[in-house]
Amino acid sequence: MTSQLSATARETGHRAGTPGQGVAPRTPSRWTPRRLAGGLGTALLCLGTVLFVLPFLFTVVTSLRTAADVARSPLGIPHSFTLKNFSDAFSQIHYGPSTLNTLLITGLSCVCITALGSLAGYPLARITAGWSTAVYRLFILGTSIPVFVVVAPLYLLMRDMNLLDTYAGVVFIYTAINLPLAVFFYTSFIRSVPTDLEEAAALDGCGAFRTFFVVILPLLRPVTSTLLTFVALQIWNDLLVPLVFLQDPGKRTVMVNAYSFIDPHTVQPTTLFPAALLGVLPLLVIFMFFQRQVVAGMSAGAVK
Numbered sequence: 001m002t003s004q005l006s007a008t009a010r011e012t013g014h015r016a017g018t019p020g021q022g023v024a025p026r027t028p029s030r031w032t033p034r035r036l037a038g039g040l041g042t043a044l045l046c047l048g049t050v051l052f053v054l055p056f057l058f059t060v061v062t063s064l065r066t067a068a069d070v071a072r073s074p075l076g077i078p079h080s081f082t083l084k085n086f087s088d089a090f091s092q093i094h095y096g097p098s099t100l101n102t103l104l105i106t107g108l109s110c111v112c113i114t115a116l117g118s119l120a121g122y123p124l125a126r127i128t129a130g131w132s133t134a135v136y137r138l139f140i141l142g143t144s145i146p147v148f149v150v151v152a153p154l155y156l157l158m159r160d161m162n163l164l165d166t167y168a169g170v171v172f173i174y175t176a177i178n179l180p181l182a183v184f185f186y187t188s189f190i191r192s193v194p195t196d197l198e199e200a201a202a203l204d205g206c207g208a209f210r211t212f213f214v215v216i217l218p219l220l221r222p223v224t225s226t227l228l229t230f231v232a233l234q235i236w237n238d239l240l241v242p243l244v245f246l247q248d249p250g251k252r253t254v255m256v257n258a259y260s261f262i263d264p265h266t267v268q269p270t271t272l273f274p275a276a277l278l279g280v281l282p283l284l285v286i287f288m289f290f291q292r293q294v295v296a297g298m299s300a301g302a303v304k
Contacts, residue, residue: 063273070270089274093257094249099282102253105167105242106235109174110228116175117182117227118220122212124183125190126198136187142180151244158245165247173241178231189223190216229287236283254279 062070064081089095124136154173155164163169193216201211242253258275261268 059273059277062269063277065270067268067270074269085270085274086278089258089261089271089278093254093260093275093278095254095257095278097250098252098254098257101167101251102236102255103282105170105174105253106232108167108171109178109235110231112171112175113178113182113231114224114227116179118186118217118224119212120179120183121186121190122216125187126195136183139180139183143184147177147240151240155244164245165251167251170241170245173245174235174238178234181231182227185223185227186220189220193219232283237280254282 061078062074063085064083065078065085066080066082069078069080120139124132124139158164158169158173161169163172197215198211201215206214237255239255239259242256243259246252246256258272258279261272261275
């Protein structure tokens with residue numbers, strides 16, 4: 001009886017991992033490859049955030065400092081703050097009219113780009129003929145042409161068409177420059193849309209145009225949100241086209257007026273930085289208010 005109890009105890013101790021009678025349980029390692037990769041990714045993300053935020057904070061702080069304080073210690077701790085820099089920049093760059101000009105040019109350009117891009121992308125995505133592929137590749141080639149190369153021909157073309165120093169001329173230029181990108185976006189997206197929806201619409205008697213506006217166009221919201229985000233930022237921050245094609249000071253954009261503060265010999269941060277911040281402020285406010293709609297449109301493509 002005693003030997004049976006001893007054997008049972010030894011067997012129980014072996015199963016339970018008793019020291020000396022079985023294999024000791026392993027302690028999980030604190031630093032696994034997955035945890036190391038996650039920690040490294042978090043560190044890189046924090047570093048990137050700091051590198052992105054620091055210049056912006058420096059610009060904001062410098063804009064609020066007096067000129068004497070910045071001259072005494074440009075990178076030092078600020079000792080005095082003032083809002084006079086913003087009020088001076090507001091009046092000198094004609095902030096109200098120039099902002100309205102920028103909003104008008106950006107809005108009209110975005111409407112033309114999305115309308116023409118979607119209308120051109122639909123047949124290019126559905127027609128499989130050889131000419132369709134050639135036209136699509138021609139549009140793709142247009143995305144690689146920098147605007148600096150076509151400034152002189154565009155200037156002569158706008159002059160001959162009497163579109164210099166007009167809003168329409170600038171809108172046409174922005175539409176032509178960004179149309180290849182829009183065609184690429186819409187064509188690639190429409191190709192992923194199943195043709196069963198269009199076949200069902202054709203059975204109901206819908207033609208090509210009605211099928212596009214009723215079936216395809218509502219599905220383009222995700223790619224349109226992405227395209228508008230990219231195009232609006234590019235047009236709003238652009239300096240070359242308004243500077244060359246708009247000579248009237250009353251029609252210039254806010255970025256062109258902010259550029260006027262750059263002197264080739266000296267730069268005043270307390271004047272330039274407030275003008276730059278005022279220039280990007282309307283676009284920042286617009287994206288803050290429409291952030292939910294933009295993100296919803298982008299994520300809608302995942303459940304298309």
